[in-house]
Amino acid sequence: MSKIFKPLTLRSVTLKNRIVMAPMLMYTGQEDGTVNDLHLAHYGARALGGVGLITSEVVAVAPQGRISHTDLGLWEDAQIEGLARLSKMIRTCGAKSSLQLAHAGRKSSVEGEIVAASAIAYSDIHRTPAQLTTDEIKEIVRAYARATERARKTGFDCLEIHAAHGYLIHGFLSPLTNQRSDEYGGNEENRNRLLIEIVTAVREIWPQDKPLIVRLSAEDKAGTGGNTVDVTTRLCASLKALGVDLLGISAGGLTPTFDGEIFPGYLVPYASHVRKELNMPVGCNGSITSSELIESILHSGSSDVVYVGRELLRNPFWLLDVAKAAGVELPLAIPTYARATGPYVRGH
Numbered sequence: 072m073s074k075i076f077k078p079l080t081l082r083s084v085t086l087k088n089r090i091v092m093a094p095m096l097m098y099t100g101q102e103d104g105t106v107n108d109l110h111l112a113h114y115g116a117r118a119l120g121g122v123g124l125i126t127s128e129v130v131a132v133a134p135q136g137r138i139s140h141t142d143l144g145l146w147e148d149a150q151i152e153g154l155a156r157l158s159k160m161i162r163t164c165g166a167k168s169s170l171q172l173a174h175a176g177r178k179s180s181v182e183g184e185i186v187a188a189s190a191i192a193y194s195d196i197h198r199t200p201a202q203l204t205t206d207e208i209k210e211i212v213r214a215y216a217r218a219t220e221r222a223r224k225t226g227f228d229c230l231e232i233h234a235a236h237g238y239l240i241h242g243f244l245s246p247l248t249n250q251r252s253d254e255y256g257g258n259e260e261n262r263n264r265l266l267i268e269i270v271t272a273v274r275e276i277w278p279q280d281k282p283l284i285v286r287l288s289a290e291d292k293a294g295t296g297g298n299t300v301d302v303t304t305r306l307c308a309s310l311k312a313l314g315v316d317l318l319g320i321s322a323g324g325l326t327p328t329f330d331g332e333i334f335p336g337y338l339v340p341y342a343s344h345v346r347k348e349l350n351m352p353v354g355c356n357g358s359i360t361s362s363e364l365i366e367s368i369l370h371s372g373s374s375d376v377v378y379v380g381r382e383l384l385r386n387p388f389w390l391l392d393v394a395k396a397a398g399v400e401l402p403l404a405i406p407t408y409a410r411a412t413g414p415y416v417r418g419h
């Protein structure tokens with residue numbers, strides 16, 4: 072019995088299956104941070120391909136929070152319309168949509184000053200960020216709140232806060248990149264404060280009937296002294312209490328190297344640990360491409376959904392192949408496609 076195609080309901084949103092398209096920055100945008108035709112075609116193809124939940128690439132809450140000058144943004148009202156068009160198009164193609172809000176912190180490559188928890192560069196070829204002042208941190212929390220107000224108007228079904236992979240929020244969470252001595256640095260509670268404040272502000276604004284997702288790196292995987300899955304699980308308990316509905320459990324990204332082996336499903340144990348400790352929905356990711364592996368992840372209770380990234384870049388219709396192999400008949404967003412799978416009927 073396939074679990075991949077079993078629906079999952081989070082608040083008022085029902086995903087038709089357990090496959091989430093992982094957020095992936097496509098570098099196809101332009102300086103104004105608005106959606107263009109390539110975004111529509113790219114996400115539309117994956118929605119037609121049967122994916123249950125399409126996550127957008129990073130959407131920056133501030134211009135200096137972009138990873139690159141090609142990122143999408145929600146720092147001004149003019150950016151709402153294109154994202155609204157994108158969410159409508161994803162819905163029309165039969166999928167649910169999730170918008171990923173982010174601030175790149177020290178991993179930003181945009182011109183001008185870049186900012187982070189502490190003045191520590193990501194690598195030898197990256198610029199050293201300016202350490203944010205306490206007032207500037209509070210302004211970033213307000214930027215997330217304002218972006219969420221705008222996200223409400225885009226019609227996206229879910230909102231995801233990117234707190235993983237070494238971007239601004241993760242940089243605060245980890246003792247390796249946060250050397251502050253104010254209330255945003257030092258002990259675990261202080262390092263978690265920025266994310267807790269953002270999630271508190273966002274959950275108040277994001278509609279109560281819509282799910283809120285947080286993506287985290289369960290472990291820093293950047294040498295000794297970094298956060299471990301036990302530290303992250305304690306943070307996840309606080310996020311659950313604040314009304315987060317799903318945790319996307321990833322790892323690493325804090326530094327250019329990954330301290331561990333990479334193989335299909337290598338991050339699953341972290342997601343499984345958090346799910347079992349907290350009894351809340353989680354998603355895993357990491358080089359997962361086979362339906363057998365996904366079924367075993369879902370059946371063993373290691374995750375509730377599986378984020379699939381690069382496999383969906385290679386083949387937007389990968390899930391249709393998986394369904395066919397499993398003998399599952401999916402409702403087609405364009406019913407005429409069935410004419411290509413049934414007996415040939417002449418007439419055109």
Ligand SMILES: Cc1cc2nc3c(=O)[nH]c(=O)nc-3n(C[C@H](O)[C@H](O)[C@H](O)COP(=O)(O)O)c2cc1C
Binds near residue numbers: 171236356378
């Ligand atoms: C081209 C590319 C862009 C990415 N951009 C993002 C992003 O915008 N936000 C994010 O959280 N992760 C991003 N990631 C990480 C993916 O979401 C995912 O975690 C990673 O690709 C591993 O999953 P996979 O092995 O299924 O591809 C990106 C990955 C790739 C390959």
